[in-house]
Amino acid sequence: MEPVKEFYFKEPLLEMPMVSRKAISFITAVWSVILVAAAATFLLSGTAKLxxxxxxxxxxxxxxLFHFNDAKLLLSKxxxxxxxxxxxxxxxxxVKAITLASDRSLLFGGDFSLHLISELSQSKxxxxxxxxxxxxxxxxxxxLGEHLKKSVSETKQSHNDIILKIRNLALSAIxxxxxGGGKYVDDSDLFAAIGDLKExxxxxxxxxFQIDSDNLERALIFGRFRRRFFWHRLPTSLGGFVNQPYKLRHRIMNRAWTARPTPMLDLFGVDFTDMARASMAGFLVGHEKEYDRILDILSRPNQPNALLIGEAGAGKEALVGHLAYEIIHDKVPPQLFDKRLVTLDLNSLxxxxxxxxxxxxxxxxFEEINRAGNIILYIPDIHNLSRTAGRYELNIINTIIPFILSNDFxxxxxxxxxxxxxxxxxxSSFAQAFQFIQVDEITPSEAELVLTYDSLILEEQYKVKITYxxxxxxxxxxxxxxxxxxxxSSADDLLKEALAEAAHCGDKALSxxxxxxxxxxxxxxPLKEAGYKEREKLLHLEELIHERLIDQEAAVxxxxxxxxxxxxxxASGKGPIGSFLFVGPTGVGKTELSKILAKIQFGSEDMMVRFDMSEYQDKASFYRFIGSPDGEITGALTDAVLQKPYALILxxxxEKAHPDVLNLFLxxxxxxxxxxxxxxxxxxKNTIIIATSNAESNFIKEEIDKGRIMESVAEELKKRLIHYFKPELLNRMQTIVFKNLSMEDIIKIxxxxxxxxxxxxxxxxIKMKxxxxxxxxxxxxxxxxxxxxRPLRGVISNHxxxxxSEMILKGEISRGGEVIISLKDGGIKIAALIR
Structure with a gap:
């Protein structure tokens, strides 16, 4: 059974009448003055006895004086x-803020929590x-004052009611x-805890004022840590927020004096426990499950070997650094107590x-490691041991793996x-030596906390205040x-770029x-809320599109x-910005409309990523789309979106893609x-996906030629498309039917x-007519x-x-000239007028 804790709140000052508290405060002040006067008199008396x-x-x-504001007990106790x-x-x-809020609530009426907010909000x-x-x-x-006045007539609270509130508030603040790593509860902790009461x-x-409890807790970090680092400079790295810095001293000996020196390991390695002592490692946000799994694996008697697998920036090294920090503070299982955590640099080795x-x-x-008996070995980028799988590399692997499998460290x-x-x-031998731990990206909420601490450092560097x-x-x-x-990392880069811009412009704060x-x-x-010009553009979007696309009203x-x-x-925000199926004959504007959308939404036609789905017709092509299981081939689609997360996917x-490929899009x-x-x-979620199809093109042409309206044709077409696509796929896309172009449309194009x-x-x-x-x-x-x-561009190019181009190169047309294109004897004639 877990130990039972019973929390209560008892503060003698709150039990006293206000007159008694004032009397005690007065006596304490008088006694302090007497002591100061006595100390000055004795020191200046010139008498040794005094x-x-x-x-x-x-x-x-x-x-x-230095400990006047301290709590009776530290939170560590x-x-x-x-x-x-x-x-x-x-x-x-x-305690003073709580006492004053309680007094005012009982004497003058009004909500205790609002009185407390009024007191606490005056702190720096x-x-x-x-x-x-x-x-x-x-x-x-x-x-706040208006709400307090209103609560005076609406809220009546007894002493017991207030004590119950204070007990819950104090527990939340603790x-x-x-x-947050505090020594005791202070004003900022109480203020952050008020929001948790849900009153x-x-x-x-x-x-x-749109104050969220989580955001408030993060914003209070700025003042809390500035006070903590009041007497010395802020750290230059995040590691400084978990440990007070002191001089780096290399330690090879455990406290039992049973370890042995490791000169060769020290030559080709870095001691993470030394770094943790120097506040250069140890900071960790998130990854609790991964860290607990590391402890479990390393504490085993058999196969105590963990392999961290994650993308660059996922936090693999932060986990190792935090382990080193916990080791020097004796917060690890007994099997890891008093160990040195040393990284081995394979490149230098x-x-x-x-x-x-x-x-x-x-x-x-490895002989030194075995002899020392207090080493945890960390090998970053361990895959480099077998990257080329050549004869020499295999010899190196064969040399190292037996040591790792020995379970000696x-x-x-x-x-x-x-x-x-x-x-x-x-x-197999390499893989079997380790227990795999997947290290994933931290959550946005955790990233906000990391950036809050990082901002304390960045403000000192850029001299720009950073708002939450x-x-x-x-x-x-x-x-x-x-x-x-x-x-x-991605958010940190963006924040630093914005800070550099703000500092360059002389701004005092970053918003x-x-x-x-x-x-x-x-x-x-465009990311910010649409301004007047953009709103006007959005309201007249059809006209803007029609500047480059003829007809196809339904699609536009x-x-x-x-x-x-x-x-x-x-928008729902669950799927892509838009998912469309453009159906119609070749050369009617499906691709052209896609280019226009890429230009309007993403700023350039280059932001359109195009896939020819006829290249993904067989089952094997499925792996070319999302990558092969062995990792040899990466996915064409997923790679494209990872590189361009804001793009139009065409x-x-x-309809020619393999059914397994189509199922991916569900x-x-x-x-x-x-x-x-x-x-x-x-x-x-930041893409527009447009799939095009020529399915049933003849049906569309025949029905339009009969004079049937487009809406009716589209409904009939959707029923026919079931022969090409699953109903569940069609239901997730907006099907848009493109009609055949008339000669008048072609002339306009x-x-x-x-x-x-x-x-x-x-x-x-050069002018052209x-x-x-x-x-x-x-x-x-x-x-x-x-x-x-579709052939139109080729005709214009040829004719x-x-x-x-030949006339320009021959000098027949030059700057200031004019070109007239006319029809003569059934052919196209180009004449140049030189002014």
Whole structure:
């Protein structure tokens, strides 16, 4: 059975009448003045008999001054069981705030929690936290006062009611302080804990200023750690937040004096326990399950070897560093107590030596490890032992693996998912030596906490104040748009880039808007709330699209509606921005509309990733799409989205793909995610997916020619598409039918393409005029019943661009000239006018 703890709150000052408390305060003040006067008199008396008592009094007063605000007991002394008075762990300032709030609530009426907020919000740390949360402090105090006045007539609380509230509040504050590494409960812990009480009066004032309890807890870190590091400089790395820095001293001996020196290991390795003592390692947020599993594996008598598998930045080395930190603080199982955690640098170990020398080094190092008896060995990038699988490398592996399998010492290795599949899992002896631990990316909430601590350092470096809104937005945007790297690295990069920009511009503070501005520069994607100009563009999106696309009203209307929903914040957010199936004959504008959407939403046609699904017709092609199980082949689709998480995905001839490939998209359209062969998660939530198909093209043409309206044709077509796609797949996509183009449509398209050519010539100072007859002739040559308008670009290239390029090179056309394209004797004539 677990030990039982019984918490209660008993503070003598709260039990006393107010007059008694005032009397005690007065007597204490008077006594302090007397002691100060006595110490000064004795020290200045010149008499030896009085000097020493004066010195003792001075030392007492100095000690009392430095520890005046301390709690009666430290949080590290909280017993594991029995009755626990939570008041003993509150510092004097916290007790004073509670006492004043209780007095005012009982004397004048009103809600105790609001009175306490009023007291606590005057502290420097709480005030800074509110400013970090973009809360106007003066407005907050004003609204708090209004709510307090209102509560006076509405709320009546007895002494027992208040004591019960204080007990719950103190217990919550103790938990928060313990989590934050505090020595005792202070004002900021109490203020953060108030939100956890879930009282209506508190929620009203917090909601009014959009104060979230979790965000408040993070924002209070700034003031808390500035006070902790008041007497010395802030650390230069995150490791400094878990340990007080002191001089690095290499320790090889355990406390029992049974260990042995390891000179060869020290030459080619780094002692993580030394780094932890110097506050250079140990900081860890998240990964609790992975860390517990490491402890379990390393504590085993047999096969105490763990292999950490995760992408770069997942936190593998942070886990190892935290283990070193816990070892030096004796917070590990007995089997790991008093160990040294040493990393072995394979590159330096193998460099500059032939194979016999390498093997000799390895044997010497492992002999030292066995003899020392207090080593935990860490081998980062352990896959490098077999990356090339050549004769020499195999000899090195064969030299090392027996030592690891001997169970004489614990070993930690680290590698990446791809390398694990390629170089480790393929070798049974290598794989069997380790227990695998998957190290995944930390959550956005955990990344926010990491960046909060990191911001304390970054503020000193850039001299720019960082609001918590900026931290939260950096994590949100990085997690959504910059998936090439994992959290927190991706968010940290974005935050630093925004800080550099702010420092360059002379800004004093960094806000969420500054993060969005930097992210928009990187992605060329609008992220902030639509402004007036963008709202106007979205409202007239159809007209904008029709500047480059002729007809196809149903398709243009459908995609415009989806983009408006997305930018107005009404999209579901579960799947991609939009999932479409464009069905229709070749050359009717399916690909062209896709390019236009890529340009509008993502800023460039280059943000369209195109797949020819006819290349994925057999079952084997499934692995080319998401990667092979052995890791040899990475997934074409998942790689594309990991590299471009904000893009338009075009799937040409969708109906030709293998059924297994089509089934992949059920998950993509539902959840917006797909896991590849290496366990990486590709996020499709910021993509537009367009699949095109020529299925039933003849049916569409025949029905439109009969005069049947498009809506009716589309409904009939959806029924026919069941022969090509599963109903559950069709239900997850918006099917849009493209009709065949008429000759008038082709003429209009020809006009658009010729206008593009005219703009190109205008950049060279050449005007171009196209007569109607020539325009129609080009349209006729470029139209094909089988391929629609697809041949049109080739016709313009052969009949217009090619002759024009020759005329420019011959000097027949030059800057300031004009080109007239006309129809003569049934052919196209290009004439140049030189001015």
């Amino acid at each position: 000097f020493w008592p004066g010195l003792l009094i001075s030392l007492y007063l100095t000690h009392r 909280v017993p594991l069981s029995g009755k626990i008075n939570t008041a003993d762990y509150l510092n004097r300032q916290s 740390e709480v005030r800074e936290a509110l400013l970090r949360l973009d809360v106007n402090y003066d407005e907050f105090r004003e609204k 938990n928060l302080s313990l989590k 209506e009066s508190v929620e009203k004032i917090f909601n009014l 193998l460099a500059g030596a032939d194979v016999p020398e390498q093997q000799a080094r390895i044997k010497k190092i 614990p070993t930690i290795g680290s590698t990446y998912p791809k390398e694990s599949k390629q170089f480790i899992e393929s070798q 809104g900026a931290i939260k937005k950096a994590v949100e945007v990085a997690y959504k748009y910059f998936r090439q790297r994992l959290l927190p 969420a808007d500054d993060i969005i501005a930097i992210a928009e520069k990187r992605t060329n994607v 209307s459908a995609v415009s509606k989806i983009l408006r929903e997305y930018r107005s914040g009404l 799937l040409d001839e969708f 998950q993509v359209f539902d959840d917006g995610r797909l896991t590849d062969n290496l366990g990486r998660m590709a996020d499709f 020809t006009g658009l393409l010729m206008n593009d050519l005219g703009q190109t010539l205008a950049k060279q100072g 196209v007569e109607d007859g020539a325009l129609r002739k080009i349209a006729e040559l470029g139209f094909s019943p089988a391929y629609g308008a 217009i661009k090619s002759p024009l």
